[in-house]
Amino acid sequence: MLDLAIANLLSPIVLSFVLGMAAALARSDLSVPEAVAKGISIYLLFAIGFKGGASLASHGIDLTLGLSLGAGIILSFVLPLLAFSLLRVLSGMSRIDAAAVAGHYGSISIVTFVAATSVLSDAGVASESYMVAVAAAMEAPAILSALWLISRGSDNAEMNSDLWREILLNGSIVLLLGSFVIGMATGPEGLAKIESFIVSPFQGVLCIFLLDMGLIAGRGLRQANVLDRGAVVFGFVMPLLGASAGLLAALLVGLSTGGTMLLMTLSASASYIAVPAAMRVAVPQANPSIYLTLSLAVTFPFNLVLGLPIYLAVAQMLTGA
Amino acid sequence: MQKHEAKRVEIMIETVMLRRLTEALQSADVTGWSVLPVLGGSGRSGTWSREGQISRGTGMVQVVCLIRPEKLEPLLEAVYLVVERHIGVISVSDVKVLRAERF
Numbered sequence: 001m002l003d004l005a006i007a008n009l010l011s012p013i014v015l016s017f018v019l020g021m022a023a024a025l026a027r028s029d030l031s032v033p034e035a036v037a038k039g040i041s042i043y044l045l046f047a048i049g050f051k052g053g054a055s056l057a058s059h060g061i062d063l064t065l066g067l068s069l070g071a072g073i074i075l076s077f078v079l080p081l082l083a084f085s086l087l088r089v090l091s092g093m094s095r096i097d098a099a100a101v102a103g104h105y106g107s108i109s110i111v112t113f114v115a116a117t118s119v120l121s122d123a124g125v126a127s128e129s130y131m132v133a134v135a136a137a138m139e140a141p142a143i144l145s146a147l148w149l150i151s152r153g154s155d156n157a158e159m160n161s162d163l164w165r166e167i168l169l170n171g172s173i174v175l176l177l178g179s180f181v182i183g184m185a186t187g188p189e190g191l192a193k194i195e196s197f198i199v200s201p202f203q204g205v206l207c208i209f210l211l212d213m214g215l216i217a218g219r220g221l222r223q224a225n226v227l228d229r230g231a232v233v234f235g236f237v238m239p240l241l242g243a244s245a246g247l248l249a250a251l252l253v254g255l256s257t258g259g260t261m262l263l264m265t266l267s268a269s270a271s272y273i274a275v276p277a278a279m280r281v282a283v284p285q286a287n288p289s290i291y292l293t294l295s296l297a298v299t300f301p302f303n304l305v306l307g308l309p310i311y312l313a314v315a316q317m318l319t320g321a
Numbered sequence: 322m323q324k325h326e327a328k329r330v331e332i333m334i335e336t337v338m339l340r341r342l343t344e345a346l347q348s349a350d351v352t353g354w355s356v357l358p359v360l361g362g363s364g365r366s367g368t369w370s371r372e373g374q375i376s377r378g379t380g381m382v383q384v385v386c387l388i389r390p391e392k393l394e395p396l397l398e399a400v401y402l403v404v405e406r407h408i409g410v411i412s413v414s415d416v417k418v419l420r421a422e423r424f
Contacts, residue, residue, distance in 0.1 A: 162341075280337045284407045 004123070004309040011122065013115055016207040017304055020214020025221065032212035040209045042175060044114050047198035048132055049176045053183020054191035055129030064253055065130045068263070071249040072134040075267050076141035079242055080106035084149050086238060091230035093290065099149035100279050100286035101231075104295045105238050106142025107271035108135055110172055111213060112303050116265040118206060119308045120258045125316075127258025131266075136176050138266055140167050143278045150283055163281055170274050213300065220297030226289045227298075235298030239268035243311050251318065261308075261315040268307055270295035325421035328393045329385065332400060333359065333410040336380035342403050346386065349399040353424065354386035364408070381408075387416065389424050 008014055023030040032040075080102035087098040113135050120127055183190065191199075224232070246267030250260035272295045279286055334342055339356065346354055359381040361370035369381075388396060393413065404411060418424060 277337050280335055280407075284335075 004313050008309040012207050013210050017210040017214040020211040021218040024215045024218025037212045045175045046179045049179030050183035052129045052132035053180040057184045057187035067253040068134050069137050071253050072138040076106045076138040077145050080142050080145035090234050095153045096286050097290050099146050101291045103142050103146025104270045104275045104291050107275045108138045108266045109269035112269040125258045131262040132180050136173050139274050167278050217297045220293045235294045243268035257315050257319040261312045264311040270299045272296045324417035327387050327416050327418045329414045329416045331412045332384045336382050345399040345403045349396040354384050357383045
């Protein structure tokens, strides 16, 4: 495990992230232009979706695809309940803030997922190609759980078909699933045609994206005074609990080592793109500084630097790889 | 050159609420507006900057519209329903325009 941790810490993607974080904490004027960051995120989502679809086309569909999707959806529904209970014990956060944070921890961070696939690729561990679809399926159910938690209190949340359409058709889900379908339809031949664009440059582009994420996380850390000590502890403990739930689900479904690590990563990560937007519309009274700082400045760095090698080592140990 | 009375309404609102706001403007029979990006600022929720806002959930935009004075009240009523629970600022100022038939 130590070897894995050191290899991860010295990987270009983690070092790029650390550089960004250090630059932000040192108040450097380094920044990645907004449009560049958006372009890179489109590239990463397209590449990961396409590669997953092409791989599925060559390996075929089996029963575990349906089971994995079901497991992901159940995890996304259940994890916010666990997160909410933990927050109410550990932190003095209001009920509505705790429910909003819980929604973030049931949903997923696609960047953490992309980084996890990169760690697997470096370690030469294969995974189920359809995990991309599982990632997309886990984005939204957690929002429903968070809104249910809020509605049990005295506060109310605005939820209508318009908001559901925005959540289910948000850009990252559409791109991820769309490129997955294109990859599946065109198969290995399609991949061979654009391989030089979406395979070789992938790691380098991911480095620049994580540099930007480091800058964002570092800026978030400068506002960490919005979090009490219990909330910070939650930001480190919840990913481990989520990963344990993901591990259990992966073992029940019968995923491979790589698939197990990816489901652990998805369950351990917290959203900072889809869920914040939904929460701002549905629950404007919840404080965005709390949920964004926790998910971006505490849990994301933890998962990237320490979580991923831990999840891989545990997955290898328990799946006998 | 002849000038005409008009109202300039500036609405600062969260990006996620923009579509709902423009629909409210249309429902108030306002057909012209401009959307401007907001780079950053400071308010009751602290200081913030557009830099590093990867989520659509955290950005702000400003919507500016010039209208005839008689359209002001219906516009404010429609807009208030959207902005009421959210972060935002609405301001109204008196201006003069050259081509009244356009508003």
